[in-house]
Amino acid sequence: MNTLCQGEMPIDTENDIVMARKSVREAAVTLGFGVTDVTRIVTAASELTRNIYVYAGSGIMRWHSINDSNVGLELVFEDKGPGIIDVKLAMEPGYSTGKGLGMGLPGTKRLMDEMDVLSEIGKGTTIRIRKWLRQ
Amino acid sequence: MTTQNYDKSRSILGSDESFRLLVDSVADYAIIMLDTKGQVASWNAGAEKNLGYRQNEIIGRHFSCFYSSESVNEGLPEKTLKLATENGRYEYEGWRKRQDGSRFWANTLLSPMLDSQGTLIGFAEITRDFSERKNADYARSLIEASLDPLVTIAPDGKITDVNAATESITGRSRIELIGTDFCDYFTDPEKARNGYQQVFRESMVRDYPLELRHANGRVTSVLYNASVYKDEDGAVVGVFAAARDITERKLSEERIKQQSREILELSTPVMQVWQGVVAVPLIGCLDSQRTQQFMERLLDRIVETNSPVALVDIMGVPTIDTQTAQHLIETITAVRLLGAQVVLTGVRPAIAQTLVHLGIDLSGITTRSSMAAGLLVALDLLKLQVVKKSENHRGD
Amino acid sequence: MPNGTVSVIKIRDILLVTVPSDPDDITVSELQEQVLYAMERHSAKGLILDISTVETVDSFFARTISETVKMVALMGGLSVLSGMRACVAVTTTQLGLTFEQTLTALDVDRAMDMLSVAMDDKGDSA
Ligand SMILES: Nc1ncnc2c1ncn2[C@@H]1O[C@H](COP(=O)(O)OP(=O)(O)OP(=O)(O)O)[C@@H](O)[C@H]1O
Ligand SMILES: [Mg+2]
Secondary structure, rough: OOOOEEEEEOOOOOHHHHHHHHHHHHHHHOOOOHHHHHHHHHHHHHHHHHHHHHHHHOEEEEEEEEEEEEEEEEEEEOOOOOOOOOHHHOOOOOOOOOOOOOHHHHHHHOOOOOOEEEEEOEEEEEEEEEEOOOO | OOOHHHHHHHOOOOOOOHHHHHHHHHOOOEEEEEEOOOEEEEHHHHHHHOOHHHHHHHHOEEEHOOOOOOHHHHHHHHHHHHHHHHHEEEEEEEEEEOOOEEEEEEEEEEEEOOOOOOEEEEEEEEEEOOOOHHHHHHHHHEEEEEEOOOEEEOOOOEEEEEEEHHHHHHOOHHHHHHEEHHHEEEEOOHHHHHHHHHHHHHHHEEEEEEEEEOOEEEEEEEEEEEEEEEEOOOOHHHHHHHEEEOOOHHHHHHHHHHHHHHHHHHHHHOOEEEOEEEEEEEEEEEEEEHHHHHHHHHHHHHHHOOEEEEEEEEEEOOOOOOOHHHHHHHHHHHHHOOOEEEEEOOOOOHHEEEEEEEOOOOOOOEOOOOHHHHHHHHHHHHOOOOOOHHHHHHHH | OOOOOOEEEOOOOOOEEEOOOOOOOHHHHHHHHHHHHHHHOOOOOOOEEEEOOOOOOOOHHHHHHHHHHHHHHOOOOOOEOOOOHHHHHHHHHHHHOOOOOOEEEHHHHHHHHHHHHHHHHHHHOO
């Protein structure tokens, strides 16, 4: 009753980014998100899984519906990679240690309703994002 | 005749001295022997304590003196004897009167006494003061009568009692609930804890919002009103908390919100004013949520009508702040990504001043002061021209 | 259009490239290469990138497309991004990707019109 949908998948290969987008799209559509919100959530998942693939090599994506007083979707991205050196800086647009635009993390924050970043150098990174269903 | 009966009862009692002593020593129960007519034949210490009369004052008197005059007029004392005789025993609760005229709530068990031949020789009455029980029962029934979920909580946060309404809102029985943590039944246990701790600190809280979770997962929004309660010495022993289910209220608030959203949508119609041109007048304040919706609708309509130009009129927007301006710029950018263009119209002097003072750069955006002027720009972009019909043409 | 396949069609001196709906990163990277070589091979002057079926545009996709447009410009060509979906436009904007230097069109027809007008102008001045 409390969980309408949930799932997890490993992010190891480049193709897993596509698979992640597919799974997240399916979950978001099932929960009844509108087409624009579905696009927002899928885009956020695309950003975060690619970050795992590019910076940590591999990791895992989990998702589950939230069904308290508010209905929503929560996604968790976890890796045991090098960690983010300066989380505050990484959340600023334009900061990239790779050849990216540095838009992935700050953009994800704008697309979602909630975002938590937990990162420890040498240990890994866990990012949790949430989107609430607007009635 | 009366004396005879009395003597008989007495002799029965007297037959077992140790039993007699036992009866005498019981202080909490009035144990009274009545003869067949209801006259007092024997009296113990408990009877004296509960009813006030000393043994020598009461022996031989009719037991109706323990009843109020109304009850006596209604014939209640005789009725109890009759019912006891017929049923073999009779138990009832009711008011009894002491020697000093004060009354107390009593529980009475009346049993007929028969001799070996089965002949009625009298009655044994056992009466107990039930005042406290009655108060407790009364309080309990009040609590039970309450439709609001009520709960008492000990200082350690454990539930000490609940009523039926609490059982139904949590989906758990009283037995299950008592002794468990109050906080366990809320979606936000930490907030629940802060709530009752606040009561212990400030001795009460009003309209504290929490969400109760039913065993089946259903969540109910409630407002708690709670205060501390004290023992006879004035020491705080717990919190008494009453919840009010506000799901209904929330639902109707939600409905109102929904309605105002619908009105809002109606108030930002995206119209197709020309083949290839849509127009939307923005009226009222633009908050984030509203701009978001407006943006989505405008973009959808542009795609639907395949319109390369969108006139956005802000004449009806009373004020603009950085946030709103940012949203407008976002909308304009998104429209551009579709392959269309926004012409901003109705920029009043005050808005123009604010935009410049806020340092908002609208330089890449075509703006016009009126919707009419904007429409000309739109037609120009579509390589269309408005030509005045000449009189000659009409004549042809 | 099978997912994962980029189609490249030449119409006079314009290349029409249709991007699949949910391309993986390799497909997107290869698209850039494919487009640049096709531009050279066919001596094309214009490029239309039709993204009308694309469901998600993330920072990687946006970066690759913007780069491609710039590279085409260096080779003397003009590009138009055509048919972006409304939900994608909202998301892309919010993500902070603006495709600033890129021309856009509602659909392929309009993109064709835009390119022919622009290329005529260029031809006139040259
Ligand atoms: N999972 C991760 N592990 C380690 N570092 C990370 C992780 N995710 C992000 N980072 C760091 O944070 C920086 C910012 O990430 P962000 O996604 O915002 O930009 P980017 O990936 O560099 O570029 P873009 O996403 O725009 O293509 C990255 O350059 C990287 O240094
Ligand atoms: Mg990134």
